[in-house]
Amino acid sequence: MEIKKSKNSLKSKVQKLGTSLSGMIMPNIAAIIAWGLITAVFMAAGWFPNKHIAELINPMLNYMIPLLIAYVGGRMVYEERGAVVGAIAVMGVIVGSSVPMFLGAMIMGPLAGWSIKKFDQLFQDKIKSGFEMIYNNFSSGILGMVLAIFGVFVVNPLVTAGSNFMSKGVDWIISIHMLPLANVFIEPAKVLFLNNAIGNGILVPLGIQQAAVSGKSVLFLLESNPGPGIGILLAFIFFGKGTAKASAPGAALIQFFGGIHEIYFPYILMKPALVFAAIAGGVGGTFTFQLLNTGLKAAASPGSIIAILLMTPKGNYLKILTGVLVAAIVSFVVAAIILKADKSMADEEDLEARQRQMNEMKAESKGTSLVNAQNATEQVKKFEDVKKIIFACDAGMGSSAMGASLLRDKVKKAGITNVPVTNTAISRLKDENGLLVITQAELAERALQKTPSAMHIAVDNFLSSPKYDEVVLNLKALKQIAPSDTQVTDDKIILANKSGVQNIDFKVVNEVDFIHHDQRIGSATMATSMFKDRIKKAAKKTPVKNVGIDELEDSEKHLVIVTEEAEKNLRLRYTNVQILVVSNLLDDDMYDSLLAHLN
Structure with a gap:
């Protein structure tokens, strides 16, 4: 389903703000993990205490990580100059500060990027020419x-007071x-794809300050x-039913081992009452952590x-x-x-799935598909300008990377080599011609704002969507619609019947196939059996x-015989x-001539 332009919503604005905050943290998670590992392993109470190596802890916390965050924040606004x-x-906010200046x-970072951008404008x-450098x-x-200087006298005192508060x-x-x-x-906000904004934009900076004091x-x-x-x-x-189960x-x-939490959000959106299960689980887990006085480094x-166990302090694993x-x-x-109490959800889901399956079978039996049922050429030609496919999610890492990997594999298997498939964060999208953006439905509005010239497709789940097959089919169909100047070579043998003149290269054929569209025994099965008898005779x-x-x-x-x-x-x-x-699949006037050329 393609996305239509809509007015900015409050949720979109909140997501945009959250993405800006988390967008400064996410690229620097590796630096934060490095600091956490050094702290957990080499500090005085760590696994292998080492006073010399432990000297890295405070400079990394107070200087390296804030510098990286500000650099990325400036780059988000105005490329390298802003960075x-x-x-x-x-x-200005780091020097003389008594707390790690993540919020500063x-x-x-963004203030500096915005300032130099306006200055350049x-x-x-x-x-004058020659004075650019x-x-x-x-x-x-x-x-x-x-x-x-502004940071020293204005921002530093304000952020210090705010951090302490x-x-x-x-x-x-x-x-x-x-x-x-x-x-x-937190749990309902996560389902609205604000998980990175909350986790990396708010909780991580506060958590690092707390961990710096208490470990x-x-x-x-x-x-x-x-x-x-x-x-x-x-x-x-x-207790689920159908495709959900x-x-x-x-x-x-x-979700559990890969850490891609976005994968369970569609299950909650399918049945919104399940948000209470997420809330109850979150409250129960946090209460247990607090009761046991534990946390991560x-x-x-x-x-x-x-990742959680790697960041767990010594003695806190249980x-x-x-x-x-x-x-x-x-x-x-x-x-x-909730699932046991609501019988309607599963029944409706199964019914809808069966209806889709029935429509697909009907379309295929008529020699078409849902992609081209109404107007194949018009649908396919929407893809003729696509030169690049980008999966965009909030952080540009977990779920979008997996979705891009799935579609990349499908594109490769289809023999499409001129359309690269990549992934990025929505905040880093750039409007350009020939771009197809695939994003989650909840984030579609923001993606459209960033790239109004691109073609947009929204999916419910990056890891499982029938729209990927539609994209591949349409890209492949372009090769069939485009005019071809291929000439018949001497290796090909011309066969003619009521359906017209056809050219087959029998030198490379090593299998004859009849195709079917479902698992039922039909004309293709009968035709296969009868043609096998002809081959044998x-x-x-x-x-x-x-x-x-x-x-x-x-x-x-493969030589495929079809109507x-x-x-x-x-x-x-x-x-x-x-x-x-x-x-006629069962008996055609071309079969005798075909048999004469097969091995």
């Missing part, structure tokens, strides 16, 4: 100096055992805990059980696993109750098979197979 000015400006970096066009260097240096607030909430209530807001922080677990998600997916495994085991493995990203288990059990029980050795339309290998070694009605659908799907069109 450099952002790194200069953030020094998230302010100064005012003066860059007025610079001196302008670029001195404008960045002077503006960076001004912003650094928030830290005291978090400590107070923890002291009165009310922190679990945060999950009442660990429960804040790292509020959003990344895989327990609520795995509990919901387990409930679908045991069938896909849940694979989704559970990816640094951010666990992605939210995989493997406590962490207990919290994850409690969250999973609570969400499983609540989700199971003619003492030929070429194998004859009855295969599904999606099971063919796209190779000229005229089915030919169009076959050519949409395959580029290289050789096709022989007959008027």
Whole structure:
């Protein structure tokens, strides 16, 4: 389904703000993990204490990570010039600070990028030829100096006061055992694809400040805990129906071990009441973590059980696993109750799936498909300008990377070599011609705002969507619609019947195929059996098979016998197979001539 332009919504604006915050953190997760590992292993209470190596901890925390955050924040606004000015400006809030300046970096980076961008808009066009380099260097240096001084006297005191206030607030909430209530807001926000905004934009900076003082922080677990998600997916495994039940085991493995939480969001969107299961699981897990006085040394990203255990302090493994288990059990029980109580969801889902399947069978039996049922040429030609496909998600890492990998594999198998498939964060999308953007439905509006000139497709789940097959079919169909100047070579033998003149290269044929569109025994099965008898009587050795339309290998070694009605659908799907069109699958006047040329 293609996306239509719509007015900016409040949710879109919130997502955009959240993406801007998390977009500064996500590229630097590796640096945060490196700091966390050094802290966990080499600090005085670590696994292998080493005083010399431990000297890295404070400089990395106070200087390296804020500089990286400001650099990325400036680059998000104004490429490399914004990045450099952002790194200069953030020094003003870092120097003399008593707290790690993550929030200060998230302010100064974008502010510096915006400032140099506006400065260039005012003066860059007025610079005489030959003076561009001196302008670029001195404008960045002077503006960076001004912003650094501004940071020392204005931003530093404000952020320090704000950080102290928030830290005291978090400590107070923890002291009165009310922190679990945060999950009442976090879990629904995650389903709206604000998980990265909350986790990396808010909780990670606060968690790092807390961990720098106490050695660990429960804040790292509020959003990344895989327990609520795995509990919901387990409930679908045991009590779900139809495609939801069938896909849940694979989704559970990816969510729990791969840390891609987005994979269970569509299951909740399918049945919104399941958000209460996620909330209950999140509250139960956080309450357990707080009760056991545990937390992580640094951010666990992605939210995989493997990443969480790697960031677990020495002696806290059982406590962490207990919290994850409690969250999973609570969400499983609540989700199971909801799924068992609502019989309509499964029945409707199965009915809809069967209706789609029936429509596809009808379309295929007429030699077409749902992609081209109404107007094949018009639908296909929408793809003729596509030169690049980009999967875009909030962070541009987990789910979009997996979706891009799936489609890349399909494109490769289809023999399409001129259309690259990549992934990125929505915030880094650039409007350009020849671009096809694939994103989740919840994020479609923001993707459309970033790339109004591109072609857009929205999917419910990056890891399982029939629209991928539609994209591949349409891209392949372009080769069939485009005019060809291919000449018949001497290697090809001309056969003629009521369906017209056809050219077959028998030298490479090593298999004859009849195709079917479902699992029922029909004319293709009968035709296969009868043609095998002909092959046997003619003492030929070429194998004859009855295969599904999606099971063919796209190779000229396959000679596929079809009726005229089915030919169009076959050519949409395959580029290289050789096709022989007959008027009657069971007995055609061309079969005797065909047998004479087969091996």
